[in-house]
Amino acid sequence: MAVVPPTPVTPTPPPPPVTPPPVTPTVVTAPAASNAHAERPEKFSGTDFKTWQQKMLFYLTTLHLARFLKEVVAVPAPNADTQARSAFDAWSHSDFLCHNYTLNGLNNTLYSIYLGKKYKTEDAGIKKFVVGKFLEFKMVDTKTVINQVQEFQIILHDIMAEGMMISESFQVAALIEKLPPLWKEFKNYLKHKRKEMGLEDLIVRLRIEEDNRKAEIKTGKMLMEAKTNLVEPNTTKKRKHFGKDVKQGKNKKWKGTCWNCGKTNHKPRIVAYQRRTISIEQMLFNTNLCLLTCLK
Incomplete structure (x- = not known):
């Protein structure tokens, strides 16, 4: 029996290494803004x-x-x-x-x-500048008080930003003192209040007082318009009646006899010589004048 030699087995080459696909990192991209920015609000100025x-x-x-x-x-x-x-x-x-x-x-x-960059170009005199601005600040009647209060608060912020601390009671007293001239009575009222107020309480009182003043001005204008629309009482009838009486009095016929011409219902023009002895020349003059009147 013949012996069959074994068939040589060729080794299988190992599979090539599989390289994993590159991992793409999830990046949070910034959202694309609208070109129009239609919903952009107005710039904030300190109110509302x-x-x-x-x-x-x-x-x-x-x-x-x-x-x-x-x-x-x-x-x-x-x-x-x-x-x-x-x-x-x-x-x-x-x-x-x-x-x-x-x-x-x-x-x-x-x-x-x-940003803390206001007036930083003048570092040497910035404290003197903000203090001078605080002392020179005065409210006027041509602007609303609340808007001027906000300007005053900005000045106070600048002062405290420079390291100069101001107590709240001093801020309240200074704000009351800087109220405009037309607020003199309300200023005196606030000065005589014994209970201390905070700065926020004072601003609320000023806002309420300003709203009340605006309402009073509006009400006053409405009253003035109502007065101008009122109809005056009609007194023309009395005046016409009075005029008729006067006219009737003037046109009222005189009942009597003229002493010049002897006609009735005729009033002589010259009454001063009635019941008085006059000369013949004057009598003739009166008679002629009376005749002229009758002819008219």
């Missing part, structure tokens, strides 16, 4: 904060940036992977847009106060 706040929140919502007002993300560690760093960079960019869109909604004065 709640209204401006709601409008700004809606504006940021339309830009998909409202969540960055409250959202906080931790800074990735130095050895973090690329995906985590990219996500953090994208979040930082969106947070930057949200922050600056909000600041851009402030007017120039409030924006400068926030």
